[in-house]
Amino acid sequence: MRQPSRSGIEAAQAHVPKVSTVEPYYDFSTSHTAALSAIRNELSAANILGLRMLSRPQQLNYYLGTARDLGEISPHTAQFALSAWIKLSAELRGLLQVPDAATGSEGEVLYSWDRNEHHLELEIFANDKAEFFYLNRVSNETWEDELQPTTPISEPIAEKIALFKLTDD
Numbered sequence: 001m002r003q004p005s006r007s008g009i010e011a012a013q014a015h016v017p018k019v020s021t022v023e024p025y026y027d028f029s030t031s032h033t034a035a036l037s038a039i040r041n042e043l044s045a046a047n048i049l050g051l052r053m054l055s056r057p058q059q060l061n062y063y064l065g066t067a068r069d070l071g072e073i074s075p076h077t078a079q080f081a082l083s084a085w086i087k088l089s090a091e092l093r094g095l096l097q098v099p100d101a102a103t104g105s106e107g108e109v110l111y112s113w114d115r116n117e118h119h120l121e122l123e124i125f126a127n128d129k130a131e132f133f134y135l136n137r138v139s140n141e142t143w144e145d146e147l148q149p150t151t152p153i154s155e156p157i158a159e160k161i162a163l164f165k166l167t168d169d
Contacts, residue, residue: 056098072103081109113164
C-alpha cells in the first residue's frame with residue numbers, strides 16, 4: 001500500500017476548492033484542516049459571483065453541500081465523499097480530474113470519470129463503504145475494489161486513477 005507523500009498532499013491542497021460547503025470527514029493533516037477553514041471563509045463571495053464562476057473542484061464541493069442541504073445525502077456522506085476525492089487527488093499531487101457526481105435514491109454519491117476507452121466509478125455509500133468499478137470499453141476489462149477511508153491507497157487503485165490525471169492536451 002502506498003501512502004501519498006507530504007508534497008503530494010500539499011500539491012492536492014493547492015487544488016482544493018476556494019469555497020467549501022462541506023468539511024472532509026477524515027483529517028489527513030492539520031494544514032489540510034487549516035486550508036479548508038480558509039476556503040470556507042470565501043464561500044459567501046463565491047456565491048455572489050455565481051456557480052458558473054466556480055472551478056470544477058469548487059463546483060463539486062458546492063454540489064455536495066447542496067445535496068446535503070436538500071437532504072439527498074447525509075452530512076456524513078457529504079463529508080466522506082469530499083474526503084475521498086481529496087485523498088484520491090493527493091495521490092496524483094492534485095492533478096486528478098474532478099469527477100462528475102450524482103446522488104442516488106438511497107443517499108449514496110456516485111463519482112464517474114471518463115477518458116477515451118476508460119470509465120471509472122466510485123460509489124460512496126452512507127455506511128462508510130466506497131467501491132470502485134472500472135471498465136475498459138475497448139477490451140471489456142473490468143475491475144472492482146474498495147476504497148478504505150483510513151488506509152493508504154492501494155497500488156491497483158493508484159493505477160486506475162492515474163488514467164484520469166490532468167494533462168496539458
